[in-house]
Amino acid sequence: MVLWGTAVPARAQSSFADATTMNWDGALTGMFLGLLLFSLAYNAAFFALLRERFLIWQSARTLSYFALAIGLSPLAMGPALAPDSFARQIWICVLFDLGVVFSGPFLRAYLEPGTVHKRLYPLLGWPPFLILLTTPAALMAGPPLYFAIRSAVLLAMLALCIATVVIAIARGSRTARYQAAAWSGIAAVYGVSLFHDIVLHTPFELFLFALFPALGLEVMLTAFGILDRLVRLRQERQEARAQAEAMRVIAHTDPLTGLPNRRAIEASFNDDPPVAIAIVDLDHFKAINDHHGHDVGDRVIFAAGVALGSGSALAARIGGEEFALLFRCEAGEVAGEAERLRQRVGAYIAQMVPSLKRPVTASMGLVHISRDTSFGAAMKSADINLYAAKESGRDRVVFIEAAAA
Structure with a gap:
């Protein structure tokens, strides 16, 4: 339940006493309390x-106003909190002001990020709690200056909330609307209550009768606003997760071949160590770029990626x-599968890049x-074997049984 900027009429001891002894319609009171429980x-x-x-x-404000509604009802709350007791008036005033106090932190957390003005944001935090220092002014006929301070603080709270909402609306906030x-x-x-207190110097006698219909309207409209805000928050989080996953895929994928990159294959190696690892290099690839251009070279690399990615081994462009x-x-089965994949590279390139x-x-x-071999050690051993394959005439597999950790 949302309540901001309502002020208990000044010096309203008799009004509170009358309010707590007034004839309440049980059904309407029950409906209002039920609405708060629903909230x-x-x-x-x-x-x-x-x-x-x-x-x-x-929820803190809802609890405050639930207790306030009970305090304003004629329900028996024990001898210490009898309907016409001063303790009951204290109960009502404190809970009323707590509802106002919680409005600032609520508004600051509720509106979308970036829609609260940076100068207003800190003022919506702890300063509203200063209202509680002026609560006694609503209970007794104290010095006029004390009551004037209370009125000024409440007016400042009202102006702060209005300014926050108006600026947020101007910045495109749906929640603020x-x-x-x-x-x-x-x-x-x-506003009417403050006008009576400051200008007319008399309590607004219909304050409580006007307040609760306004609170009921506020509870319902705020529920719709919160639902809209939460739906958008959930969508934003889902979009953020989807974007993060897309960025993770991009960060672990080679853009030319669509295969995993070195980062991805290292993560796969560490998560589930393989029984063997190989490094594959296209022979005389520089000559292809020099004689046919880099566009043809890219097509050759793509075809090689398709060939290697079609086998049972996990392939990556490093x-x-x-x-790898x-x-x-x-x-x-490793040696046979490795040789089949190596030969498949040439066949796929010939089919997919016939201009060569x-x-x-x-x-x-x-x-x-x-299983205890590190990725770096395995890659180093495979690279040594690849160098040996190049030195011994290319177009072949060089295979040894084990790698040092």
């Missing part, structure tokens, strides 16, 4: 899903014309590894 349940349900602070502040509509009735009651393969098949005059071959350095 609390509504906030609790959404807080369990989205953990937003403004739901806590709103909902809240402006929700608080319109309460603002009218508040830079230039180099690829992780084998998780049976150890005895000569066939493209690939060299491979393959190594079996133990």
